[in-house]
Amino acid sequence: MNGERSVFQNILIYLGALFILIWSAGPFIWQFSTSLQLDKALTEGTPSLIPNPFTLEHYYNAFVEKGLHHYVLNSLVVSLATTALCLIVGSLAAFSLSRLDVKGRFGILTVILSVSMFPQIALVGPLYLIASDLGLLDTYTALIITYLALGLPLVTWVLFGYFETLPREIDEAARIDGVGPVGLLWHIILPMSLPSLVTTGLLAFITAWNEFLFALAFTSDSDSQTIPVGIANFTNQYYVPWGDIAAASAVVTVPLIILVLFFQRHIIEGLTQGGIKE
């Protein structure tokens, strides 16, 4: 499509691209710069993108005064456990739907996907009562069980899509070698699906890491609250500590952004497969 563009069209395209770049990255860069500036610089005079003087005091405040590391730890435990469970349960289901003789597989897949469209606010009340009855409030368990179900539809869909691309001949070969379904999954399909498992795991991890509503409802102290809840509660009664919030935001977002940029190609592919196509 290149080649026949006029100078005017070229200028338009580069301006558009520049706009997208500033639109996508600009606000975050501004937030990051905020985290490195003194409160005085943030509230007085002319705002500047380059921190001058440069300070780490907001990071100090976030960790030492607000105990950000508690929330980071909680989020890590919950998100990693969710990721592992999502991959196990999701790959079993996707394998069954893709390789074994399941009647009505597309009906089942549609039902699984439709779950991701339930308004979560309709689930949070009843789940709160259940968690409360079982004594699971303020525990990792309640969050992990919930996040497993939230992540499953996408994980199952994306893995199903990937398993479908693997050749059927390997199933035949495995059967002739006397390998059962579990052996086929464990020894052949999963090793072949490693790239897809990494992407899917990342998606499950991000879902759990970013979730807010259930974490807000199910947890009430820094021993179990996750980062989004922690950051939401950063606000002081009399003023908003924008610098501290920016520092905490950078701590939870920068690793995520690095991961996402590293796996960007797979993520876009995976998500379009799971969400839109077919």
Place this chain on the structure above:
Amino acid sequence: MTAAVSGQTPDKSRALSSALWPWLLLLPAFLSLASVSFYPIVNGVYLSFTNRSLITQDNDFIGIANYVQLLADPPFWNAWWHTIWFTLISTLLETFIGLAMALILCETFAGRGMVRAAMLVPWAMPTVVTSKMFGWLFDGQHGIINFILLHTGLIDQNVNWYGSPDTALTTIILADVWKTTPFMALLLLTGLQTVPKSLIEAARIDGAGAWTIFWHVRLPLLMPTLLIAGLFRALDAFRVFDLVYVLTGGGPADSTETLSTLSYKVLFSTLQFGYGSAVSTAMFITEGLIAIGFCVFLVRQIRRTT
């Protein structure tokens, strides 16, 4: 074949196990979805017919009383309209701007990979962080947006974006548009890339300009993707919670209250689980109607084009 060689018994047991295996492997997923999604949804509908309250410890079946109260409840309709407005405007904006971005990304230019990668940043960021970030960008006193607008002469005094009922909802919509549009663009880009190059070439040889090619070749072929992406986005926008809860908490003067934040408050501030469940069930029904309406529209659209 091999089973026949090894005799009757293994064959039988294999037949038995092969009938059970698929369901056994699906069981964990079913159990998880049943206990965390299907059961709570049904349970929520049941709760909406009770006066369950965690304060008074009431728990009686009261029929449709909650719904009668709901339909006469101004805060409910206030939140209902805000939610519809939010869904409509943000979905429209995200679809149009997303389409424009996708058309740009469809072209080859230096640095395209970098732009594509940068577009994932808003998507990957926790919504709570997005909310706080927009709170700072649009801060009434020291926000950079006010600074820029003031110094370019577009406003003559600081605007209290999130503090004023006139601008709060619009500013929340902006935050949502920022967060979601780039991802929408990436989805639409995948759709655009499936349009056969030969079709575009043929149109160009016939003397069609860029606009004609877009309107008569690309857009019709992109329509299904566009509609499905729009539906997913609309359903997602309809349940907006984090942005509103963190940015304004539904205020000022209830001007940003949505169905999700209203349900949350009724559930967890007043602890009226019966009435709160009625609010969320009404929301679930509205969302279902939107989805059905959209699907009917989509089927018609596809029938017309084929």
